[in-house]
Amino acid sequence: MGAHAAAGDGARPGDGVPGRYGTAVFRPERAGEDERIDLGALAYDDITLARLTALGAGPGWICLELGAGTGSVARGLLTRAGVTSVLAVDRDIRFLASRPQPGLATLEADIGDPAFDPGRFHLVHARFVLMHLPERERLISRFADLLVPGGVLVLGDAVDLTTAAAPATPYTRAVRAMWQGLRATIGTDVDWTPRYPELLRAAGLSEVAAEIHVPPLLPGSPISRFWADTWERAKAAMTATGLVDDAAVDAAVRYLDSPDCAALSPGLITAWGRRAGAGTEGGRSSG
Template identity: 70%
Template structure:
């Protein structure tokens, strides 16, 4: 999960430093829990879009590289350039056709070439300059190629029943916004942003995986709260006891809540593919 330095974060922090530090024990495992929850739906969408042999792919914010490797192993694409600000997890399992690039996608000189598939998941929600980055990523799509973006959609609004889970999630979103600028409120505008970047046609879908005690998704959220606990406390919406209660709730039969959804939007660059 890529994130980059940005001046727009209210707290002046950044993903990977203020929270979710890659050197912190268990961070790679936390990312992998998220991958176990979302990779199948991501790969199903990419296959439905025709991603396959001959495709050159760019995977932005590649994290531990699960999508990059599955593109090579299952979709049989020609190559994948996996990009992240910190590539330590990506280099743990070298694979033929997988190239690594340690880079900041918000940097003005980020220009890795053009690709038939440009993919980014759970990246732009952490970047205050997301509109500019969407436009930049669209420029990296070759004619006949597709840009595929996925990010979280919060389903714990004011009308959601108050449970330990919903209270913790509200505190997490607010705490991350205060510290590193994370903002998921704009994610439903993806289709319009893609269209505004010159891509056509565009479409989108939302997937909401179930919260099941002991599941990878439940473990992902528990680990995420542990790593963002200080930011959550800082909101005044929850204290340590509240975070602990939410973690216990996730692992109990009392759990009756909706996880964050994953909105995936895609848009095509007009023209014939190479």
């Protein structure tokens, strides 16, 4: 799920300016961070890979995976979709390097840094990455330029379903504190993610569409464990908001593992668009 990729240097936590993902809260050197990311992968990879293959990902495709994390989507593209190659980019590739695979190349870089030639990839994909970056509109346009004619840009991020009408539960209090705390600490912003179709059209792409997947919050499920682990790691940022204290975060973690839990998890919004031109060489037609 998501990764450590970020663009720009940011600032140190505590100086009043958001820092970067991977330096202030979700540090890759912290024990178990790869396991946390993999829990998200268990919850979302099937829906992501189904969408990528429906859009045509298959033999002959050269793919770019941005903010690759532990590389679960990159490997799935190779083993399940049968693409020819995947370049996985992350600002910390320790998890990628520990699991090498034929056809998988890695690059350690911020996603705004690599100087790729335009028109190089049949697929550019990023999931749970742009929500952490303020320069998302510039990056979307840049990613679109990397596509071959007929290639697709697929972007996924969180969409918050905890509305003002949601009941006051340990879960809703924790979710609100999490988004507010992450915004203040590392700049995370999910308010804009429903604009993805508009932003993809503005980048010159066609056949633009989007969907939302909401995995069920069930005791012991990968998504429930993912959020519990995320809250434990983000506890300082959450309590700094004043919306919750340590006891409230602990109560929310227990609530997730309780049969009393009745809530909607943050959803995954996936949006895509295709670069105009002839059909993608070497790939299957889109579905």
